[in-house]
Amino acid sequence: xxxxxxxxxxxxxxxxxxxxxxxxxxxxxxxxxxxxxxxxxxxxxxxxxxxxxxxxxxxxxxxxxxxxxxxxxxxxxxxxxxxxxxxxxxxxxxxxxxxxxxxxxxxxxxxxxxxxxxxxxxxxxxxxxxxxxxxxxxxxxxxxxxxxxxxxxxxxxxxxxxxxxxxxxxxxxxxxxxxxxxxxxxxxxxxxxxxxxxxxxxxxxxxxxxxxxxxxxxxxxxxxxxxxxxxxxxxxxxxxxxxxxxxxxxxxxxxxxxxxxxxxxx
Numbered sequence: 001x002x003x004x005x006x007x008x009x010x011x012x013x014x015x016x017x018x019x020x021x022x023x024x025x026x027x028x029x030x031x032x033x034x035x036x037x038x039x040x041x042x043x044x045x046x047x048x049x050x051x052x053x054x055x056x057x058x059x060x061x062x063x064x065x066x067x068x069x070x071x072x073x074x075x076x077x078x079x080x081x082x083x084x085x086x087x088x089x090x091x092x093x094x095x096x097x098x099x100x101x102x103x104x105x106x107x108x109x110x111x112x113x114x115x116x117x118x119x120x121x122x123x124x125x126x127x128x129x130x131x132x133x134x135x136x137x138x139x140x141x142x143x144x145x146x147x148x149x150x151x152x153x154x155x156x157x158x159x160x161x162x163x164x165x166x167x168x169x170x171x172x173x174x175x176x177x178x179x180x181x182x183x184x185x186x187x188x189x190x191x192x193x194x195x196x197x198x199x200x201x202x203x204x205x206x207x208x209x210x211x212x213x214x215x216x217x218x219x220x221x222x223x224x225x226x227x228x229x230x231x232x233x234x235x236x237x238x239x240x241x242x243x244x245x246x247x248x249x250x251x252x253x254x255x256x257x258x259x260x261x262x263x264x265x266x
Contacts, residue, residue, distance in 0.1 A: 018043070018090045028094040034115050035097055035105060043090045047077035055118035062156045063136040063257055064129060082126040088112060136259055137174070143262045144168075144188075145199050152186070156233060158241050159256040164192030167243070168200075168258055169219060169231070184208070187221045187231065196262045204229065 025031060025039045034053060041049035051073035058067040060080075067073050067080075092107055099105050104116030114121040125133070140154045152170040159166055168188045185208055188200035206221035219231040223246070230244040241253040 018087075021091055021093055025092075025094050025097075031094060031097055032105065032115075034118060038113075038115065038119065039089060039092075042081060042086050045086070047074045050077060050081065050119075053119050055116070055120045058119070058122060060129065061125060061133060063140055063154055063259060064133060065257065066255065079128050080122060080124075080126055082128060085112065085124050085126065140259050140262075143197060143259065145197065148188070148199070148203065154258060155185070157256045157258040157261070158231075158233075158243075158253040159261075160243070160251060160253055162251070166190040166194075166196065166256065166258075166261060167231070167253065185219055185221075187219065187229070196258075 022039055022043045026036045028036075037049065038053055040046075041053065048070075051070040054067075054070065054073055056068055056070070056073075058073070060066055067076055089107065089112070097105055097107055098109070100110075104114055104120070106112075106114050110123060112122070112124045113119060114123070137153055141149055141152065151172050153172075153174045155169040155171050157166065157168050166189070168190070170186050170188070171184050172186075173184055185206045187202075187204045187206060189202040189204070190196055191201045194201055202223075204221035204223060206219050209218045209220060210216070216236055217233055219233075221229045221231065223229055227246045229246070231241070232244070233241050235242045235250075238252075241255065243251040243253055245251065
């Protein structure tokens with residue numbers, strides 16, 4: 001994702017204690033109100049106040065569930081905003097918050113959190129989340145057909161409510177950030193009659209591309225020579241996942257979770 005040079009803040013102090021930093025942020029004219037409210041909510045461990053600042057949904061790395069509402073965020077708050085992240089936010093002097101053009105504001109060059117009109121991305125992954133990620137990843141890979149397991153790890157799962165197809169994207173590297181360009185991906189397509197624990201109807205090799213000024217993520221999968229399927233996890237037009245077929249027809253999809261689908265009786 002291309003970075004726009006951050007605008008450094010001026011006219012704000014640099015006192016060292018946590019509460020002094022919080023007060024400096026709150027009194028800093030260069031910072032937007034949303035950042036001030038965020039820092040205060042985190043300092044006070046105010047999950048309700050934090051949840052009110054979020055623009056939903058907030059995505060978590062697959063196969064963790066996205067957070068779709070303030071009620072979910074209130075319950076999930078301590079899973080995501082652990083002591084480490086809290087310490088980083090409340091001890092951050094105002095100068096560490098920078099503005100990145102249309103992308104809004106962030107702390108320490110986007111390592112932790114992004115804010116525009118509200119909090120729209122939490123890049124930080126807590127240790128509790130990592131533990132759950134690793135457990136769900138292992139569970140998911142164990143559930144697929146043994147002959148196509150080795151060396152692959154889940155990236156996302158999508159569903160076509162129109163025809164019942166399930167699309168699972170895997171990568172051949174293990175990590176919590178799967179936006180890695182190159183030939184590292186495959187897509188397994190399961191029709192409504194397919195056993196999800198068996199072989200898929202199609203198994204397509206592909207690549208990931210970051211395109212445009214917004215760095216839109218696009219997966220490009222080869223069906224046969226001269227025919228491709230494009231998968232956009234977040235369409236620039238709708239913000240929802242879509243599949244673009246070789247005749248340029250756009251098929252709306254929705255996010256799903258493989259470990260839930262495979263354990264649901266038909």
